[in-house]
Amino acid sequence: MSDVIDRPPARAGLKVIGTRPVRPDGADKVTGRAAFGADFALPGMLVGKVKRSPHAHARILSIDTRRARALAGVKAIVTAADFPDLASEEYEAGEGAANLRDLSQNCMARGKALYDGHAVAAVAATSAAVADAALSLITVDYEVLPHVIDVEAAMAPGAPLLHAHLFTQGLEETPQAPSNIAARNELTRGDLAEGFAAADVVLEGRYVTAAVHQGYIEPHACVAAFASDGQSQVWSSSQGQFMVRTFCAKLLGLNASDIRVTPSEIGGGFGGKTTVYLEPLALALSRQAGAPVKMVMTRDEVFRATGPTSGAVVTVKLGATSDGRITAAEVELKYQAGAFPGSPVVPGSMTALACYDVPNFRITGWDVVTNSPKVAAYRAPGAPISAFAVESAMDELALKLGIDPIALREKNAVRDGVKAAYGPTFRNIGYVETLEAIRDHPHYQAPLGRNQGRGFAVGFWFNIGGESSAAVHVGEDGSATVVTGNPDVGGSRASMAMMAAEVLGLPVEKVRPIVADTASIGFSMLTGGSRTTFATGMAVTQAAQKIVADLKRRAASIWDVPVENVDWLDGAAVCLDPAKAGLPPLTLAGLAARSAKTGGPITAEVSLTAQGAGPGFAAHLCDVEVDPETGHVTILRYTAAQDVGRAIHPAYVEGQIQGGVAQGIGWALNEEYVFDAEGRMENAGFLDYRMPVASDLPMIEAILIEVANPRHPFGAKGVGEAPIVPPLAAVANAVRRAIDVRMTELPLSPPKVRAAIDAR
């Protein structure tokens, strides 16, 4: 790549990028007009419901559906026997990657139920009441097995074994016996012993996080209409209609193109909607019933059967010189995968030291299956967990050395030209700028009161590119449609319209962004990995550029001049030919009206694999007050600086940062999966699973550091995931300084904080 460096970014000449128009889907969403997953309906539609295991681990001896089938109004019942018994096969599709056998068995238990809530059968009936009655008439004969949920207990010899076929990957020696440890991964550099030997101080810590759920407002929901010899259709809420199409095709043995998936609006996903749960069941039920089937999860089902992220145990050992230079780091990460392999321990490992230029390190990760719901991606998967550990340890190091925590980070900061701990060499990053922005912010010097503390932490996320498609269609009146294949989870309709408007020279109100179904646009990787504004935005920009080239060609033909003599300015072709001086510009609307006679409709489509996403760095500062009576932690003030490339729509970049911080605060303070002795989730509802609400949070101030990404036409990079990485540690570090006790186990809920104060 060329090392174009553009700091500060050249905004000159941009008319739309960087402004803050109202989002095109805003009114729909605030007025209730937007159609979410549960809002679709088809004539003759049935209601589908899932029967779920009440046991955390049990052999399924038999399933008797006869009484349920005999019930009037029951139109279909499916179990694992109704799906192909797939072989183990890794399917790579970005954050939608999955082992197809595991995915199939997570959608419908085969032989064993592996967690409380695991689907064992599904019914379709003429009403919800009949479907519920049918569920109760299905008899499942279980042999209950011992279960294990704690990650370290699951790793221990003699632990109840989830999968007889699971042998640990990534060990030096071939394992002789199956294990709950699915895989070991390692990253190393330099000589660890030498590094610690060079250290003046060595610190060790053990950090524990709880499993937490993405907590999207909208439960999973879909409508499926199977057509054995036609076009099966699925409407669903997901982060990727093509992901849904692929997985349904694989799990049901169909051609991808024989399934048409239309994305609904999505009421939050945060990574949790990068896989399928209901869609294959609804299709299988629809196939059997010969009618469309609608399925909507309850909140209880969302908690018990869809992916939280891992609970984890992370140990960190840091060695540093007395002036704060890190000489060695050793990090070990043990992540719950839930019932099937695939925790985010690999990205957790890769990001653990990504902010630091450390000469000697070893990072070891363990992916461990447990009798809990299979984890799904959750915003910067794995990174908040490892950052909680490493940033808590860094804070301890700063305290021990008596060094300002920001100065400590700056001293060890990665910069352009430094080789990242996970491999590549950084270019065009804005990390140090985020540190400086917080250091120089009034917040950093503001006085604190009694029982108050200020915590600082940093975070990193890769961001990704990948496959995206976009089309731009100019209407006959000169308005335009921008079509992409990525669900809009955070304002991407606005940014897509803005990028197209910028190129076309149209007011953004004349550009209508559309999220199309899988039949109507080229393949697009799902919305995840903070890729959409970058990768799909690149496709949109290129498609708009093709439109402009086409419009210039048409204008040149109308004027009978070489196309080199036509420029495109402010939404109109301008004739530069001196021999034709004085010709009025040909506007886009004017050219659109003449399109039939100048080559036909004005359209362009681009499909690409975007590269050069550019990583994101975040530096967060958090003030808390701890109530010594109750242990309750109040967030007083929060400031987040982030390297955002260039903000296409600054308000939605700020919104991403605020949202990530809010979720990180919930993770830090209150959220956790609580299981009873039988491994059943005890708090599967928003009353007992405590997420932060608006009244729990102050206004979160976002500082946008714009170091343009040279690989994107407008300098954009992903911004959605980095902001959830620092808050766990930023909050914990603030509590540490407020109560003078290092708490290492999340969540920092009132009883635990009160206990820590008492033990002080």
Added chain:
Amino acid sequence: MSDVIDRPPARAGLKVIGTRPVRPDGADKVTGRAAFGADFALPGMLVGKVKRSPHAHARILSIDTRRARALAGVKAIVTAADFPDLASEEYEAGEGAANLRDLSQNCMARGKALYDGHAVAAVAATSAAVADAALSLITVDYEVLPHVIDVEAAMAPGAPLLHAHLFTQGLEETPQAPSNIAARNELTRGDLAEGFAAADVVLEGRYVTAAVHQGYIEPHACVAAFASDGQSQVWSSSQGQFMVRTFCAKLLGLNASDIRVTPSEIGGGFGGKTTVYLEPLALALSRQAGAPVKMVMTRDEVFRATGPTSGAVVTVKLGATSDGRITAAEVELKYQAGAFPGSPVVPGSMTALACYDVPNFRITGWDVVTNSPKVAAYRAPGAPISAFAVESAMDELALKLGIDPIALREKNAVRDGVKAAYGPTFRNIGYVETLEAIRDHPHYQAPLGRNQGRGFAVGFWFNIGGESSAAVHVGEDGSATVVTGNPDVGGSRASMAMMAAEVLGLPVEKVRPIVADTASIGFSMLTGGSRTTFATGMAVTQAAQKIVADLKRRAASIWDVPVENVDWLDGAAVCLDPAKAGLPPLTLAGLAARSAKTGGPITAEVSLTAQGAGPGFAAHLCDVEVDPETGHVTILRYTAAQDVGRAIHPAYVEGQIQGGVAQGIGWALNEEYVFDAEGRMENAGFLDYRMPVASDLPMIEAILIEVANPRHPFGAKGVGEAPIVPPLAAVANAVRRAIDVRMTELPLSPPKVRAAIDAR
């Protein structure tokens, strides 16, 4: 154009084109799974209904909606006051062309109701019962005016005047007074007086046809969801989602791109769904109510308020030599337009003599407004009417001269190089071949019994090209989607998939054809004019060719050979490089699996204005038996030969021919609008408006004459309209020969036939 002549067409090498696979939408349609216009639903949807004028002509003095608005459950009421009062403006969009003021006033009467059934108000309510009650609570104060429906009565001086602003277009002198005659058109050649002077015989006749309806099974239906600041949506049954978008945008004053129109399956259109009736009303109601609105017409409304085609009076005067050479022809056509200008008298005039090489002629057409529903396009608009007159006259000429009716046509037939009566010079036509095919068919020599007769007639239709868009998306598993913007009215999904499959080298089952919404594909002119297989098929073929070029480029890159050394054979890239002999082919599926690393998703989109549609000719032979007791005419046998270019899917070409003949037979024998003395339609239902059913018809034999169209990549031309042109005369000529009386007024219903026999 190059005069590529390809007769018979070179079929060698084609593997998919010309075969008869099951249509992709077939199972959906026969099992009831296909979703038609009335099958959509949205949460919170209201029911919209229309209040219609009970008077054929009346001034609207006032509309009082207060009592209706006060009714619980009524959410919106609109009248003309809720729509912009548009100025007269002709909007050109193929068969969807319209004067926007007239279109607006046809959707909702402004000032005057111009026909029985004319919409005067519309309501949206929470249920159909409430909506009906609301309609009855709306009080309209009318001043009933004299009305006129008969076309010649409407032309007469002193006739009740529909429009004070209407002055006849196309006259030599500027008219001084308004008139019901909207326009006069004329086509002439040679010297008429000289031509008649050279004739040995001169015949004159006057022919009358009744207004008939397209008779599609599915009534007009739509759901509209207005979004004042977002994306308004319309789901409707139409022949063109872009036509619906354009007209709704124009009638409501919106950006075209702010309306997204999704086409439903269409249960027949035949030209009658090339305009809007309900969609603008539903959008206006939805705007006022703030909720989606569904509107579905009753059959009564379809008859009373949507377009039939013209009732007409046509006079024909022919001069010929005794050996059958036509020396002169004079044709005058008077067509009802219904309440607003725009009958199909222009195409009726242009096609009147299109089959004949006549040295001297004058064709005069009159477009006349009447107090009846505004006519809409109906399959080969205008041509069956003029063909009924001209072909009846030709039959009389054959009888008078004692010449075989086919020989008479052949003697005067247009051929390649002949200048058509309507202007251009014919190239690559297969007209004479259709005459020869009927002449040589066993049917032509088969014996006839008592009260039986055999009629022959020919017909012509232009076929059109125009703007089409298509995209081809290759899925990650190597299956493909073909996306177009044209509703499938006659099997076009099958032909689109077949053309793409032929180019890609895929089995047709791996190609899924999709009809996309207006946001998801480039502009496409509506499905009409027999344009889709030709024009959209051209776009599909070109898009598939772009895919193949892309795949060859990717294969060349994988093999590291020049792209010139890669061929595409049977769905796989083949390496022709002698230095790399033995490399296995790279299949489409294999290349698709590697697409992310070879440039991204595999997609191509093409938008074009197709030219060179190639006209269609049809020659029909019909045997009838007339029951002398009842006057009932039974169709005994029917054979239709047609110049079809090349049949992509022969079964659906045959289906088009059979369908056109069936409709023509209905027009000939039974169908007619019957009005009472007050101008109210008396037979607005299928019990009283008698369309032919299966038991009325014999198997219709279709003979496909394949003279490849050199302007289409696979030689295709339009086939859907030509077959409705000859049947009116073919039936009438058969009756003439069965009963020895020339009947000149359609329909040839039993009472009229019985009366003709009695008067013999």
